[in-house]
Amino acid sequence: MNYKDIILILVFLNISIAMIVFINNNTEVATSASVYYKNDLIMTIDMTEKEQRTYTVDGTNGDVVIEVVDGKIRVFQENSPFNICSKQGYIENAHEVLICLPNDIIIKLEGNSDIDTIIR
Numbered sequence: 001m002n003y004k005d006i007i008l009i010l011v012f013l014n015i016s017i018a019m020i021v022f023i024n025n026n027t028e029v030a031t032s033a034s035v036y037y038k039n040d041l042i043m044t045i046d047m048t049e050k051e052q053r054t055y056t057v058d059g060t061n062g063d064v065v066i067e068v069v070d071g072k073i074r075v076f077q078e079n080s081p082f083n084i085c086s087k088q089g090y091i092e093n094a095h096e097v098l099i100c101l102p103n104d105i106i107i108k109l110e111g112n113s114d115i116d117t118i119i120r
Contacts, residue, residue: 027093027094028093028094028095028111028112029047029071029092029093029094029111030047030071030073030092030093030094030096030109030110030111031046031047031048031094031110031111031112032044032045032046032047032109032110033045033047033068033073033107033108033109033110034107034108034110035055035057035066035105035106035107036105036106036107036108037057037058037059037104037105038104039106042057043055043057045066045068045073047068047071047073047109048071049068050070050071052067052068052069052070053067053068054066054067054068054076055068057105059078059079059100059102059103059104059105060102060103060104061078061079061080061102061103062078062079062103063077063078063079064077064078064085064100064103064105065077065078066107069090071092072090072091072092073090073091073092073098073107073109074086074088074089074090074091074098075088075098075100075105075107078100078102078103078105079103080100080102080103081102084100084102085098085100085102085103085105088100091107091109092109093109093111094109094110094111094112095108095109095110095111096108096109097109
């Protein structure tokens with residue numbers, strides 16, 4: 001390793017740290033969740049209510065149960081191979097997306113800023 005290699009590594013390390021700090025500091029609370037089935041909006045959920053709620057929507061493989069708790073949302077129960085949709089867990093920040101491909105369900109959290117989407 002020579003001097004230029006070390007400089008290049010340090011530059012990439014600094015860029016990575018800056019991106020992590022930027023993404024973690026730009027979190028916005030979600031105000032609503034839009035639920036799509038095959039690109040058609042089927043439901044809008046208010047995320048500002050604090051009580052626990054469940055919603056059931058029809059997916060390709062059967063019913064998909066969506067759970068909202070304290071401003072967080074997740075796919076609670078569904079029929080898909082290996083239950084990959086319910087293993088994604090909760091999301092709570094605006095512009096995050098849960099994608100359940102086996103059931104063709106997309107849950108997109110929305111806020112009040114100009115950012116379009118953040119995908120984890």
